[in-house]
Amino acid sequence: MGEGEVKLFRTWSSAYGLRITWALKLKGIQYENIDEDLSNKSPLLLMYNPIHKKIPVLLHNGKAIAESAVILEYIDETWKKNPILPQDPYERAMARFIAKFGDDKCTAALWRVFTTQGKEQEEAISTSMECLKTLEEWLKGKKYFNGDSFGYADIILGWIANLVRVVEEILEMKIIDKERFPLLFAWIEDLSNLPAIKDSWPPHDKLVSKYRAIHDSLIGGVE
Amino acid sequence: MGEGEVKLFRTWSSAYGLRITWALKLKGIQYENIDEDLSNKSPLLLMYNPIHKKIPVLLHNGKAIAESAVILEYIDETWKKNPILPQDPYERAMARFIAKFGDDKCTAALWRVFTTQGKEQEEAISTSMECLKTLEEWLKGKKYFNGDSFGYADIILGWIANLVRVVEEILEMKIIDKERFPLLFAWIEDLSNLPAIKDSWPPHDKLVSKYRAIHDSLIGGVE
Numbered sequence: 414m415g416e417g418e419v420k421l422f423r424t425w426s427s428a429y430g431l432r433i434t435w436a437l438k439l440k441g442i443q444y445e446n447i448d449e450d451l452s453n454k455s456p457l458l459l460m461y462n463p464i465h466k467k468i469p470v471l472l473h474n475g476k477a478i479a480e481s482a483v484i485l486e487y488i489d490e491t492w493k494k495n496p497i498l499p500q501d502p503y504e505r506a507m508a509r510f511i512a513k514f515g516d517d518k519c520t521a522a523l524w525r526v527f528t529t530q531g532k533e534q535e536e537a538i539s540t541s542m543e544c545l546k547t548l549e550e551w552l553k554g555k556k557y558f559n560g561d562s563f564g565y566a567d568i569i570l571g572w573i574a575n576l577v578r579v580v581e582e583i584l585e586m587k588i589i590d591k592e593r594f595p596l597l598f599a600w601i602e603d604l605s606n607l608p609a610i611k612d613s614w615p616p617h618d619k620l621v622s623k624y625r626a627i628h629d630s631l632i633g634g635v636e
Numbered sequence: 637m638g639e640g641e642v643k644l645f646r647t648w649s650s651a652y653g654l655r656i657t658w659a660l661k662l663k664g665i666q667y668e669n670i671d672e673d674l675s676n677k678s679p680l681l682l683m684y685n686p687i688h689k690k691i692p693v694l695l696h697n698g699k700a701i702a703e704s705a706v707i708l709e710y711i712d713e714t715w716k717k718n719p720i721l722p723q724d725p726y727e728r729a730m731a732r733f734i735a736k737f738g739d740d741k742c743t744a745a746l747w748r749v750f751t752t753q754g755k756e757q758e759e760a761i762s763t764s765m766e767c768l769k770t771l772e773e774w775l776k777g778k779k780y781f782n783g784d785s786f787g788y789a790d791i792i793l794g795w796i797a798n799l800v801r802v803v804e805e806i807l808e809m810k811i812i813d814k815e816r817f818p819l820l821f822a823w824i825e826d827l828s829n830l831p832a833i834k835d836s837w838p839p840h841d842k843l844v845s846k847y848r849a850i851h852d853s854l855i856g857g858v859e
Binding site: 464473478479480482483484486490491502503505506509513547 | 705713
Protein backbone atom coordinates (compact mmCIF):
# COMPACT_ATOMS: atom_id res chain seq x y z
CA MET A 414 0.00 0.00 0.00
CA GLY A 415 3.07 2.25 0.09
CA GLU A 416 2.18 3.43 3.56
CA GLY A 417 5.77 3.41 4.80
CA GLU A 418 6.94 2.41 8.25
CA VAL A 419 4.28 3.14 10.86
CA LYS A 420 4.74 2.66 14.60
CA LEU A 421 2.33 3.54 17.38
CA PHE A 422 3.49 4.15 20.96
CA ARG A 423 0.58 3.73 23.37
CA THR A 424 -0.55 1.83 26.47
CA TRP A 425 -3.03 -1.04 26.53
CA SER A 426 -5.62 1.03 28.39
CA SER A 427 -5.22 4.67 27.35
CA ALA A 428 -8.30 6.06 25.63
CA TYR A 429 -6.05 8.59 23.87
CA GLY A 430 -3.91 5.80 22.46
CA LEU A 431 -7.01 3.85 21.42
CA ARG A 432 -8.09 6.80 19.27
CA ILE A 433 -5.07 6.19 17.07
CA THR A 434 -5.48 2.42 17.07
CA TRP A 435 -9.08 2.83 15.88
CA ALA A 436 -8.11 5.33 13.16
CA LEU A 437 -5.31 3.13 11.81
CA LYS A 438 -7.58 0.07 11.78
CA LEU A 439 -10.35 2.05 10.08
CA LYS A 440 -7.89 3.06 7.37
CA GLY A 441 -6.49 -0.46 7.10
CA ILE A 442 -2.93 0.71 7.79
CA GLN A 443 -0.36 -1.90 8.80
CA TYR A 444 1.59 -0.71 11.83
CA GLU A 445 3.74 -1.87 14.69
CA ASN A 446 2.16 -1.45 18.13
CA ILE A 447 4.59 -0.53 20.92
CA ASP A 448 3.16 -0.80 24.43
CA GLU A 449 4.69 1.69 26.83
CA ASP A 450 4.92 1.35 30.60
CA LEU A 451 4.24 4.90 31.84
CA SER A 452 5.98 4.20 35.14
CA ASN A 453 9.15 3.45 33.17
CA LYS A 454 8.95 5.33 29.87
CA SER A 455 11.16 4.11 27.05
CA PRO A 456 14.03 6.30 25.80
CA LEU A 457 12.31 6.25 22.39
CA LEU A 458 9.09 7.76 23.77
CA LEU A 459 11.07 10.50 25.54
CA MET A 460 12.99 11.17 22.33
CA TYR A 461 9.91 11.28 20.10
CA ASN A 462 7.75 13.38 22.44
CA PRO A 463 10.26 15.47 24.40
CA ILE A 464 7.71 18.23 25.07
CA HIS A 465 4.94 16.26 26.75
CA LYS A 466 6.63 12.85 27.28
CA LYS A 467 3.22 11.26 26.76
CA ILE A 468 1.58 8.63 24.61
CA PRO A 469 0.24 8.35 21.97
CA VAL A 470 3.04 9.03 19.53
CA LEU A 471 2.79 8.03 15.87
CA LEU A 472 6.04 7.44 14.06
CA HIS A 473 5.75 7.53 10.28
CA ASN A 474 8.91 6.98 8.24
CA GLY A 475 10.95 8.26 11.17
CA LYS A 476 8.89 11.39 11.76
CA ALA A 477 7.15 11.62 15.14
CA ILE A 478 3.72 13.17 15.71
CA ALA A 479 2.19 13.65 19.15
CA GLU A 480 -1.20 14.75 20.57
CA SER A 481 -4.03 12.42 19.61
CA ALA A 482 -6.20 15.04 17.88
CA VAL A 483 -3.22 16.19 15.81
CA ILE A 484 -2.34 12.59 14.92
CA LEU A 485 -5.91 11.90 13.75
CA GLU A 486 -5.78 14.86 11.35
CA TYR A 487 -2.36 13.65 10.11
CA ILE A 488 -3.65 10.14 9.48
CA ASP A 489 -6.67 11.47 7.57
CA GLU A 490 -4.51 13.77 5.43
CA THR A 491 -1.85 11.13 4.75
CA TRP A 492 -4.09 8.17 3.91
CA LYS A 493 -7.20 9.32 2.04
CA LYS A 494 -9.23 6.09 2.00
CA ASN A 495 -12.08 5.70 4.52
CA PRO A 496 -12.14 9.40 5.49
CA ILE A 497 -12.24 10.15 9.22
CA LEU A 498 -13.42 13.74 8.86
CA PRO A 499 -16.46 14.61 6.72
CA GLN A 500 -15.72 16.26 3.36
CA ASP A 501 -17.81 19.42 3.71
CA PRO A 502 -15.98 22.27 5.56
CA TYR A 503 -18.99 23.07 7.77
CA GLU A 504 -19.47 19.40 8.69
CA ARG A 505 -15.74 19.17 9.43
CA ALA A 506 -16.03 22.24 11.68
CA MET A 507 -18.96 20.66 13.54
CA ALA A 508 -17.01 17.41 14.04
CA ARG A 509 -14.04 19.36 15.43
CA PHE A 510 -16.34 21.50 17.60
CA ILE A 511 -18.07 18.45 19.11
CA ALA A 512 -14.71 16.75 19.71
CA LYS A 513 -13.32 19.84 21.43
CA PHE A 514 -16.44 20.13 23.59
CA GLY A 515 -15.95 16.52 24.66
CA ASP A 516 -12.28 17.02 25.50
CA ASP A 517 -12.60 20.44 27.15
CA LYS A 518 -15.85 19.99 29.09
CA CYS A 519 -16.99 16.38 29.43
CA THR A 520 -13.67 14.71 30.24
CA ALA A 521 -12.99 16.93 33.25
CA ALA A 522 -16.57 16.68 34.54
CA LEU A 523 -16.77 12.89 34.30
CA TRP A 524 -13.30 12.48 35.79
CA ARG A 525 -14.42 14.55 38.78
CA VAL A 526 -17.43 12.26 39.24
CA PHE A 527 -14.95 9.39 39.47
CA THR A 528 -12.43 11.06 41.76
CA THR A 529 -14.53 12.97 44.30
CA GLN A 530 -17.17 12.31 46.93
CA GLY A 531 -20.09 14.04 48.64
CA LYS A 532 -21.05 17.55 47.60
CA GLU A 533 -18.16 17.89 45.17
CA GLN A 534 -19.25 14.70 43.42
CA GLU A 535 -22.86 15.87 43.31
CA GLU A 536 -21.77 19.02 41.51
CA ALA A 537 -19.63 16.98 39.11
CA ILE A 538 -22.61 14.70 38.38
CA SER A 539 -24.77 17.73 37.62
CA THR A 540 -22.14 19.19 35.24
CA SER A 541 -21.66 15.78 33.61
CA MET A 542 -25.41 15.39 33.05
CA GLU A 543 -25.45 18.78 31.28
CA CYS A 544 -22.55 17.61 29.07
CA LEU A 545 -24.27 14.33 28.27
CA LYS A 546 -27.55 16.13 27.49
CA THR A 547 -25.69 18.27 24.95
CA LEU A 548 -24.12 15.16 23.40
CA GLU A 549 -27.54 13.46 23.31
CA GLU A 550 -28.98 16.49 21.46
CA TRP A 551 -26.22 16.29 18.85
CA LEU A 552 -27.07 12.66 18.10
CA LYS A 553 -30.66 13.52 17.14
CA GLY A 554 -31.33 12.41 13.58
CA LYS A 555 -27.97 10.76 13.07
CA LYS A 556 -26.26 7.55 14.05
CA TYR A 557 -22.82 8.97 14.83
CA PHE A 558 -21.53 12.32 16.06
CA ASN A 559 -19.69 12.62 12.76
CA GLY A 560 -22.89 12.16 10.74
CA ASP A 561 -24.05 8.97 9.06
CA SER A 562 -20.71 7.24 9.32
CA PHE A 563 -18.33 6.76 12.22
CA GLY A 564 -15.50 9.31 12.23
CA TYR A 565 -13.40 11.97 13.94
CA ALA A 566 -15.91 13.16 16.57
CA ASP A 567 -16.81 9.56 17.46
CA ILE A 568 -13.15 8.59 17.78
CA ILE A 569 -12.43 11.55 20.08
CA LEU A 570 -15.55 10.82 22.19
CA GLY A 571 -14.89 7.09 22.11
CA TRP A 572 -13.37 7.13 25.59
CA ILE A 573 -16.88 7.68 26.95
CA ALA A 574 -18.05 4.47 25.32
CA ASN A 575 -14.88 2.79 26.46
CA LEU A 576 -14.87 3.84 30.10
CA VAL A 577 -18.37 4.74 31.21
CA ARG A 578 -19.36 1.13 31.89
CA VAL A 579 -16.17 0.70 33.92
CA VAL A 580 -16.86 3.81 35.98
CA GLU A 581 -20.50 2.81 36.49
CA GLU A 582 -19.44 -0.60 37.80
CA ILE A 583 -16.89 0.81 40.25
CA LEU A 584 -19.11 3.62 41.53
CA GLU A 585 -22.24 1.41 41.49
CA MET A 586 -24.04 4.27 39.76
CA LYS A 587 -25.82 4.58 36.40
CA ILE A 588 -24.39 7.43 34.31
CA ILE A 589 -25.61 6.77 30.78
CA ASP A 590 -28.87 4.85 31.15
CA LYS A 591 -31.12 3.84 28.29
CA GLU A 592 -34.14 5.83 29.52
CA ARG A 593 -32.42 9.16 30.01
CA PHE A 594 -29.92 9.01 27.13
CA PRO A 595 -31.36 6.58 24.55
CA LEU A 596 -29.25 7.92 21.65
CA LEU A 597 -25.97 7.91 23.60
CA PHE A 598 -26.83 4.43 24.87
CA ALA A 599 -27.36 3.19 21.31
CA TRP A 600 -24.19 4.99 20.14
CA ILE A 601 -22.13 3.12 22.76
CA GLU A 602 -23.65 -0.17 21.58
CA ASP A 603 -22.96 0.63 17.92
CA LEU A 604 -19.43 1.79 18.61
CA SER A 605 -18.42 -1.24 20.63
CA ASN A 606 -19.65 -3.52 17.82
CA LEU A 607 -17.64 -1.89 15.03
CA PRO A 608 -14.92 -4.34 13.89
CA ALA A 609 -12.12 -1.73 14.08
CA ILE A 610 -13.07 -0.99 17.68
CA LYS A 611 -14.22 -4.43 18.85
CA ASP A 612 -10.82 -5.96 18.08
CA SER A 613 -8.93 -3.42 20.18
CA TRP A 614 -11.37 -2.88 23.06
CA PRO A 615 -9.43 -3.54 26.28
CA PRO A 616 -10.82 -6.38 28.46
CA HIS A 617 -13.55 -4.94 30.69
CA ASP A 618 -12.44 -6.77 33.84
CA LYS A 619 -8.83 -5.64 33.40
CA LEU A 620 -10.02 -2.02 33.04
CA VAL A 621 -12.21 -2.36 36.13
CA SER A 622 -9.20 -3.62 38.14
CA LYS A 623 -7.00 -0.79 36.91
CA TYR A 624 -9.54 1.95 37.56
CA ARG A 625 -10.61 0.47 40.90
CA ALA A 626 -7.00 0.77 42.03
CA ILE A 627 -6.90 4.40 40.86
CA HIS A 628 -10.21 5.10 42.58
CA ASP A 629 -9.10 3.49 45.83
CA SER A 630 -5.82 5.39 45.87
CA LEU A 631 -7.61 8.72 45.32
CA ILE A 632 -10.64 8.20 47.54
CA GLY A 633 -8.76 6.12 50.06
CA GLY A 634 -10.92 3.07 49.61
CA VAL A 635 -13.51 4.28 52.10
CA GLU A 636 -16.99 5.28 51.08
CA MET B 637 -15.33 36.61 -5.10
CA GLY B 638 -18.33 34.40 -4.42
CA GLU B 639 -17.48 34.26 -0.76
CA GLY B 640 -21.06 34.63 0.42
CA GLU B 641 -22.21 36.57 3.47
CA VAL B 642 -19.54 36.57 6.17
CA LYS B 643 -20.00 38.05 9.65
CA LEU B 644 -17.57 37.98 12.57
CA PHE B 645 -18.73 38.39 16.17
CA ARG B 646 -15.82 39.45 18.36
CA THR B 647 -14.68 42.14 20.81
CA TRP B 648 -12.19 44.93 20.04
CA SER B 649 -9.58 43.44 22.41
CA SER B 650 -10.00 39.65 22.42
CA ALA B 651 -6.92 37.83 21.15
CA TYR B 652 -9.17 34.92 20.16
CA GLY B 653 -11.32 37.22 18.04
CA LEU B 654 -8.21 38.79 16.49
CA ARG B 655 -7.15 35.35 15.25
CA ILE B 656 -10.17 35.35 12.97
CA THR B 657 -9.76 38.98 11.92
CA TRP B 658 -6.16 38.23 10.88
CA ALA B 659 -7.13 35.09 8.96
CA LEU B 660 -9.95 36.83 7.05
CA LYS B 661 -7.68 39.76 6.18
CA LEU B 662 -4.92 37.38 5.09
CA LYS B 663 -7.40 35.66 2.76
CA GLY B 664 -8.79 38.98 1.55
CA ILE B 665 -12.34 38.03 2.54
CA GLN B 666 -14.92 40.82 2.80
CA TYR B 667 -16.85 40.53 6.04
CA GLU B 668 -18.99 42.44 8.47
CA ASN B 669 -17.39 42.99 11.89
CA ILE B 670 -19.82 42.88 14.83
CA ASP B 671 -18.39 44.11 18.12
CA GLU B 672 -19.91 42.37 21.12
CA ASP B 673 -20.14 43.74 24.65
CA LEU B 674 -19.45 40.68 26.82
CA SER B 675 -21.18 42.26 29.82
CA ASN B 676 -24.35 42.43 27.71
CA LYS B 677 -24.16 39.71 25.06
CA SER B 678 -26.39 40.10 22.02
CA PRO B 679 -29.26 37.65 21.43
CA LEU B 680 -27.56 36.78 18.13
CA LEU B 681 -24.33 35.70 19.87
CA LEU B 682 -26.30 33.56 22.32
CA MET B 683 -28.23 32.02 19.44
CA TYR B 684 -25.15 31.30 17.32
CA ASN B 685 -22.98 29.92 20.14
CA PRO B 686 -25.49 28.45 22.61
CA ILE B 687 -22.93 25.99 24.02
CA HIS B 688 -20.15 28.35 25.08
CA LYS B 689 -21.85 31.78 24.65
CA LYS B 690 -18.45 33.17 23.70
CA ILE B 691 -16.82 35.10 20.90
CA PRO B 692 -15.49 34.64 18.29
CA VAL B 693 -18.29 33.31 16.13
CA LEU B 694 -18.04 33.24 12.35
CA LEU B 695 -21.29 33.31 10.45
CA HIS B 696 -21.01 32.16 6.84
CA ASN B 697 -24.18 32.15 4.73
CA GLY B 698 -26.21 31.75 7.91
CA LYS B 699 -24.15 28.88 9.35
CA ALA B 700 -22.40 29.60 12.64
CA ILE B 701 -18.96 28.27 13.60
CA ALA B 702 -17.43 28.77 17.06
CA GLU B 703 -14.04 28.09 18.71
CA SER B 704 -11.20 30.07 17.14
CA ALA B 705 -9.03 27.06 16.20
CA VAL B 706 -12.03 25.39 14.54
CA ILE B 707 -12.90 28.61 12.68
CA LEU B 708 -9.34 28.93 11.35
CA GLU B 709 -9.48 25.43 9.86
CA TYR B 710 -12.90 26.25 8.35
CA ILE B 711 -11.60 29.46 6.77
CA ASP B 712 -8.59 27.64 5.30
CA GLU B 713 -10.75 24.86 3.87
CA THR B 714 -13.42 27.19 2.50
CA TRP B 715 -11.18 29.80 0.85
CA LYS B 716 -8.08 28.18 -0.61
CA LYS B 717 -6.06 31.27 -1.57
CA ASN B 718 -3.19 32.34 0.74
CA PRO B 719 -3.13 29.06 2.71
CA ILE B 720 -3.03 29.36 6.49
CA LEU B 721 -1.85 25.81 7.14
CA PRO B 722 1.19 24.37 5.31
CA GLN B 723 0.42 21.86 2.53
CA ASP B 724 2.53 18.93 3.74
CA PRO B 725 0.72 16.70 6.31
CA TYR B 726 3.73 16.55 8.65
CA GLU B 727 4.21 20.33 8.52
CA ARG B 728 0.48 20.74 9.19
CA ALA B 729 0.78 18.43 12.19
CA MET B 730 3.71 20.47 13.52
CA ALA B 731 1.76 23.73 13.12
CA ARG B 732 -1.21 22.24 15.01
CA PHE B 733 1.10 20.77 17.68
CA ILE B 734 2.84 24.13 18.27
CA ALA B 735 -0.52 25.93 18.38
CA LYS B 736 -1.90 23.43 20.90
CA PHE B 737 1.22 23.74 23.05
CA GLY B 738 0.73 27.51 23.08
CA ASP B 739 -2.93 27.27 24.03
CA ASP B 740 -2.60 24.44 26.57
CA LYS B 741 0.64 25.40 28.29
CA CYS B 742 1.78 28.98 27.62
CA THR B 743 -1.53 30.80 27.96
CA ALA B 744 -2.20 29.50 31.46
CA ALA B 745 1.38 30.10 32.62
CA LEU B 746 1.58 33.67 31.34
CA TRP B 747 -1.89 34.47 32.67
CA ARG B 748 -0.76 33.30 36.11
CA VAL B 749 2.25 35.63 35.92
CA PHE B 750 -0.22 38.47 35.35
CA THR B 751 -2.73 37.50 38.02
CA THR B 752 -0.64 36.36 40.97
CA GLN B 753 2.01 37.73 43.32
CA GLY B 754 4.94 36.52 45.43
CA LYS B 755 5.88 32.85 45.40
CA GLU B 756 2.99 31.86 43.15
CA GLN B 757 4.08 34.45 40.60
CA GLU B 758 7.70 33.28 40.80
CA GLU B 759 6.59 29.75 39.95
CA ALA B 760 4.45 31.06 37.08
CA ILE B 761 7.43 33.04 35.75
CA SER B 762 9.58 29.92 35.86
CA THR B 763 6.94 27.87 33.98
CA SER B 764 6.46 30.68 31.46
CA MET B 765 10.20 30.90 30.79
CA GLU B 766 10.24 27.16 30.03
CA CYS B 767 7.34 27.67 27.60
CA LEU B 768 9.05 30.60 25.92
CA LYS B 769 12.33 28.64 25.65
CA THR B 770 10.47 25.90 23.82
CA LEU B 771 8.90 28.46 21.46
CA GLU B 772 12.34 30.07 20.90
CA GLU B 773 13.76 26.64 19.95
CA TRP B 774 10.98 26.10 17.41
CA LEU B 775 11.83 29.38 15.67
CA LYS B 776 15.42 28.27 14.98
CA GLY B 777 16.10 28.38 11.24
CA LYS B 778 12.72 29.80 10.31
CA LYS B 779 11.02 33.18 10.37
CA TYR B 780 7.58 32.03 11.53
CA PHE B 781 6.29 29.16 13.63
CA ASN B 782 4.44 27.95 10.57
CA GLY B 783 7.64 27.84 8.49
CA ASP B 784 8.79 30.44 5.99
CA SER B 785 5.45 32.17 5.76
CA PHE B 786 3.07 33.44 8.42
CA GLY B 787 0.25 31.00 9.15
CA TYR B 788 -1.84 28.92 11.54
CA ALA B 789 0.68 28.50 14.37
CA ASP B 790 1.57 32.21 14.24
CA ILE B 791 -2.09 33.23 14.29
CA ILE B 792 -2.79 31.03 17.32
CA LEU B 793 0.32 32.30 19.13
CA GLY B 794 -0.33 35.87 18.03
CA TRP B 795 -1.85 36.79 21.39
CA ILE B 796 1.67 36.63 22.85
CA ALA B 797 2.84 39.26 20.38
CA ASN B 798 -0.33 41.19 21.01
CA LEU B 799 -0.32 41.19 24.80
CA VAL B 800 3.19 40.64 26.11
CA ARG B 801 4.18 44.31 25.77
CA VAL B 802 0.98 45.28 27.60
CA VAL B 803 1.67 42.85 30.44
CA GLU B 804 5.33 43.96 30.64
CA GLU B 805 4.28 47.61 30.97
CA ILE B 806 1.73 46.94 33.71
CA LEU B 807 3.96 44.58 35.72
CA GLU B 808 7.08 46.69 35.05
CA MET B 809 8.86 43.45 34.18
CA LYS B 810 10.64 42.21 31.03
CA ILE B 811 9.21 38.91 29.82
CA ILE B 812 10.43 38.56 26.24
CA ASP B 813 13.69 40.50 26.06
CA LYS B 814 15.93 40.68 23.02
CA GLU B 815 18.96 39.11 24.73
CA ARG B 816 17.23 36.05 26.14
CA PHE B 817 14.71 35.39 23.35
CA PRO B 818 16.14 37.01 20.18
CA LEU B 819 14.04 34.92 17.79
CA LEU B 820 10.75 35.47 19.65
CA PHE B 821 11.62 39.16 19.92
CA ALA B 822 12.14 39.38 16.15
CA TRP B 823 8.97 37.34 15.53
CA ILE B 824 6.91 39.86 17.53
CA GLU B 825 8.42 42.70 15.49
CA ASP B 826 7.73 40.91 12.20
CA LEU B 827 4.20 39.99 13.19
CA SER B 828 3.19 43.45 14.29
CA ASN B 829 4.40 44.87 10.98
CA LEU B 830 2.39 42.53 8.74
CA PRO B 831 -0.32 44.57 6.98
CA ALA B 832 -3.12 42.12 7.88
CA ILE B 833 -2.16 42.41 11.54
CA LYS B 834 -1.01 46.04 11.72
CA ASP B 835 -4.41 47.30 10.56
CA SER B 836 -6.31 45.44 13.28
CA TRP B 837 -3.84 45.71 16.18
CA PRO B 838 -5.78 47.24 19.11
CA PRO B 839 -4.40 50.55 20.40
CA HIS B 840 -1.64 49.80 22.94
CA ASP B 841 -2.76 52.44 25.45
CA LYS B 842 -6.36 51.22 25.37
CA LEU B 843 -5.18 47.64 26.02
CA VAL B 844 -2.98 48.84 28.89
CA SER B 845 -5.99 50.61 30.48
CA LYS B 846 -8.18 47.55 30.09
CA TYR B 847 -5.63 45.09 31.46
CA ARG B 848 -4.54 47.45 34.25
CA ALA B 849 -8.16 47.48 35.44
CA ILE B 850 -8.27 43.65 35.32
CA HIS B 851 -4.95 43.45 37.16
CA ASP B 852 -6.03 45.92 39.85
CA SER B 853 -9.32 44.11 40.41
CA LEU B 854 -7.54 40.75 40.82
CA ILE B 855 -4.49 41.85 42.80
CA GLY B 856 -6.40 44.55 44.65
CA GLY B 857 -4.26 47.39 43.38
CA VAL B 858 -1.68 46.92 46.10
CA GLU B 859 1.78 45.62 45.40
